[in-house]
Amino acid sequence: MTRVGFLYPGHSAESDYKAYEGLLGGGVELPVVHTLMREDAHRVDALLDIGGEDVLAEGAREAAALGVDATVWACTSGSFVYGPEGSLRQVEWVRRAAGTPASSTSWAFVHALVGLRVSRVAVAATYPEDVAGRFVGFLAAAGVEVVSLASHGIATAAEVAHLDPDEVVDFVISNDHPRAGAVLVPDTALHSAHLIEPLEALLGKTVLTANQVSVWEGLRLAGDARPRANGPGRLFRTGAAEVASMLPQV
CATH class of the missing domain: 3.40.50.12500 (Rossmann fold)
Structure with a gap:
């Protein structure tokens, strides 16, 4: 069983992760940890707040307690708003706190x-x-x-x-x-x-x-990157066997 944890701000489309469990055909668990969202706003200051080190570290520790194989900060805007270097720091915060390979939705894209x-x-x-x-x-x-x-x-x-x-x-x-x-x-x-x-x-x-690439990225980091004949989408049908050596360290 491959288990990937997702740090997810607030409550909106988290049911997608349960849907992906079904679409991927078994052998995968995708638990969601809801992280703190003080304000729901697609505004730069609010997005910087939801992606702060304290918020992500707390969520990552909760994910670690679930025994996950990899952890993903599942928020596109809450990661790219930090820019490339800042979003890499976010990934490192999650990796350290969770003790697992980590990434974010922006890097997953x-x-x-x-x-x-x-x-x-x-x-x-x-x-x-x-x-x-x-x-x-x-x-x-x-x-x-x-x-x-x-x-x-x-x-x-x-x-x-x-x-x-x-x-x-x-x-x-x-x-x-x-x-x-x-x-x-x-x-x-x-x-x-x-x-x-x-x-x-x-x-x-x-x-x-966003949720699609987050799931794909988490499975890749967990060592479960095999192509899946039924998708969902060309991304999953292609797999990720050749990606790791081509990427910056995250």
Whole structure:
């Protein structure tokens, strides 16, 4: 049994992790530890607060008590808002406190793109424009070219969690770009586990969502990177066997 722990701020789309347990077909447990969210806001100061060392260390210690094999800070905006160097420090905070391999959702996006050999993407972000722009900056620093950016302008995780699935599908497919090798949909507050296969079928290309890459990254770090014939998504069908030697140390 592979067990990956996820540090998840507040309550919004954490049910995605239980959905992934089912989609991955057994042999995987994905427990969620809810970390402190003093304010639910897609605003830089609030995002810096939810990703602070005290918050992450407390959550990581709780995850360690569950006997996890790897630990992921499952918040895109709460990691990329720290920038590349700051988000690596976050990963180190989690690694030290949990005593396991660790990563974050923002780095999971980068690592997934490395594994898929995709360097040019479109981003369909739920965030306000200024926050979405920071994700673009994070990706650029990692060598990823963003050819288009769409911002939904949603102010809170709670609002994102209640988006209608049809609205999500429309938003993503309408913000693809012909030069993009993949469409990235950041925000772990977005329910997406059951949307990836339909989205990839409609677009004819890879779609990466925040909870999806978080799960994939955690399994990779736990040593369970084998391709899975049933997905969900091209990312899981591809696996991650060649990723580790290509990545910065996180």
